[in-house]
Amino acid sequence: MLLKRYIPLAIVFLVGSVTLISWFIPHRPFGSLEIHSTQWFDIIASFAMILGALNLLKLQGTKIVQRRKGWLYSVAAVSGFFLTLVFAFLMKGGHYVVISEVGSNSAEVYQAIGDQLNLPFGVVAGQYESLSENGKTIPKYFYTERGARAFESDLNSLGAMTAHQEVAWGGHLQGSGTYFHWLFSYVFTPLSATMFALLAFFVASASYRAFKIRNVEATVLLVAGVILMIGRVPLGHFLTSWFPSWLQWLHLPNLQEWIYQYPNVAGARAIMIGIALGLVGTSLRVILGIEKSFMGEK
Amino acid sequence: MNTFLQKLDSVDRRVIFLIIAVVVILPLIFPLGLPVEPTQTTIDAFDAIKAIPPGAKVLMSFDYGPSTKPEIHPMSIAVLRHLFHKGHPVIVMCLWPDGLFMAKEALDQVALEEYKLTYGRDFVNLGYRPGNEAIIKGITQSFEANFTMDAMGTLIRELPIMKDVENIDDVSFIINMSAGFPGAVEWIQYAADPHKIPMTSGNTSIQVNEVLPYVKSGQMQGIIAGMPAAAEYEALIRRAGMTDEMGEATSSMDAQSIAHLVIVLFIVLGNISYFVKRKQEKKY
Numbered sequence: 001m002l003l004k005r006y007i008p009l010a011i012v013f014l015v016g017s018v019t020l021i022s023w024f025i026p027h028r029p030f031g032s033l034e035i036h037s038t039q040w041f042d043i044i045a046s047f048a049m050i051l052g053a054l055n056l057l058k059l060q061g062t063k064i065v066q067r068r069k070g071w072l073y074s075v076a077a078v079s080g081f082f083l084t085l086v087f088a089f090l091m092k093g094g095h096y097v098v099i100s101e102v103g104s105n106s107a108e109v110y111q112a113i114g115d116q117l118n119l120p121f122g123v124v125a126g127q128y129e130s131l132s133e134n135g136k137t138i139p140k141y142f143y144t145e146r147g148a149r150a151f152e153s154d155l156n157s158l159g160a161m162t163a164h165q166e167v168a169w170g171g172h173l174q175g176s177g178t179y180f181h182w183l184f185s186y187v188f189t190p191l192s193a194t195m196f197a198l199l200a201f202f203v204a205s206a207s208y209r210a211f212k213i214r215n216v217e218a219t220v221l222l223v224a225g226v227i228l229m230i231g232r233v234p235l236g237h238f239l240t241s242w243f244p245s246w247l248q249w250l251h252l253p254n255l256q257e258w259i260y261q262y263p264n265v266a267g268a269r270a271i272m273i274g275i276a277l278g279l280v281g282t283s284l285r286v287i288l289g290i291e292k293s294f295m296g297e298k
Numbered sequence: 299m300n301t302f303l304q305k306l307d308s309v310d311r312r313v314i315f316l317i318i319a320v321v322v323i324l325p326l327i328f329p330l331g332l333p334v335e336p337t338q339t340t341i342d343a344f345d346a347i348k349a350i351p352p353g354a355k356v357l358m359s360f361d362y363g364p365s366t367k368p369e370i371h372p373m374s375i376a377v378l379r380h381l382f383h384k385g386h387p388v389i390v391m392c393l394w395p396d397g398l399f400m401a402k403e404a405l406d407q408v409a410l411e412e413y414k415l416t417y418g419r420d421f422v423n424l425g426y427r428p429g430n431e432a433i434i435k436g437i438t439q440s441f442e443a444n445f446t447m448d449a450m451g452t453l454i455r456e457l458p459i460m461k462d463v464e465n466i467d468d469v470s471f472i473i474n475m476s477a478g479f480p481g482a483v484e485w486i487q488y489a490a491d492p493h494k495i496p497m498t499s500g501n502t503s504i505q506v507n508e509v510l511p512y513v514k515s516g517q518m519q520g521i522i523a524g525m526p527a528a529a530e531y532e533a534l535i536r537r538a539g540m541t542d543e544m545g546e547a548t549s550s551m552d553a554q555s556i557a558h559l560v561i562v563l564f565i566v567l568g569n570i571s572y573f574v575k576r577k578q579e580k581k582y
Binding site: 034035038039041042045046048049168170171173174181184185188189190192193195196197200201203204205207208209211212213222225226229230232233234235237238241253257260261264265267268269272 | 307309311314315317318319322332333334335337338339363364365366367368396398399402423427428429430432433435436439440443444449450451503506507508510511514523524526529551552554555556557558559560561562564565567568569572573
């Protein structure tokens, strides 16, 4: 009882009160306590990611083992998870070549670099004519060491002095030519964009079927929606830009701006204030130990 | 005629999908060149950035991912062009894990390719930290406590741009590019408003309702609201002579205009069909 009930309640009361007080008294000791508690939150948030990953594996794994409906999608999810993990922690890629001396066959070396970078001869010659002591990175990144070595040996055979290097661990999450970057750019990005883009089709279909003038409220909503949809885009400006000055208030971009800034903001404010009041109430209930659902109690 | 109008209500949704696909693709191939006229909220955001004192450091947070990239990324590009054109050092950070990649892409394009700036001196990418609004709250006290290293693994105390930057009070302006939580609202609540630092944001159209009350109350200086506002911002920096490029948002505006028009036509047709049906039902 003590461990499961009173200690968690005491921690919540203490942390909640300190954070609340520090908002009004941002001086010692509350100010510094607040900094520490936000840093603890950061650490806990990082661990929450691990818990999230384990939860994903547990849920999807159970689905696969029990061959539940749609278990193949779970295989895709788990494979994607492990592939990302491998590309983040085990396989890096990001091999590149640093050139320290062009050598006597400079024209051919520039040509070889230009072919790799898809740059004209003149641009490459300008960039690689004078090299610093540490050499210059050729910004062509290879997924495999073999690719970088092959390019390096091409340059060496032309008389250039080069060195093979790789993007550092950590930097590989952002670096070009790394497996992780490939996965993000060519798998995750198009998949996310596709999912979001599909909304346009569903919105069109749904508005066709559901946006009906059934009563006064629905009519107001529909008229406002149509004005916003047309007034927000350049077409709205194009359609009503010829209106004389005394009718400018009916110019669609002006009408949509008015709807946006007044009736819309009024509604949004009412909702926000309502939510804020609800939050204050709930937070106080949690801090005072009245609300215990976070401990699994009703 | 009446039967046709009644049948309109039960048209196969695949027909609607096909029409939408065609009206989106055609203007992308054959642009109409509809004029883009900036609205007041976009002008306010532009003016606020224009009014940042020369050489002042700006904090820019990339809180969006690939799903909303077509809508927000053009704003990021346009705003970065504006900032770098004015010569502001820009400190970039992310509260979304995939924001890191969005930031890198935008900085590579604008800072490195277009303006040939130096990393660490003219701009820095601090990267992503988990913790949402706790990170915002954290940097109001100390950047280094939350971002010991930048995204490239360099200690931030070794970066010239971070010299004299202890916490959020050492930046002159906050710009947030966000597609949800954590985003503009959290930046206002935990950093901009309590520390009295001017701020503006670029958001998805769907998020504007939530953010606009803060603009109206003066806690935020304008807002770049959705792709139309991104096109408007592109028009503003073009008119100011900062770039000659049309910009991605501007070139997508024709497609969005026609798509919106077609959706409105769908709504009108759907309602005609609804009324004809209702009339028939009353008759019998």
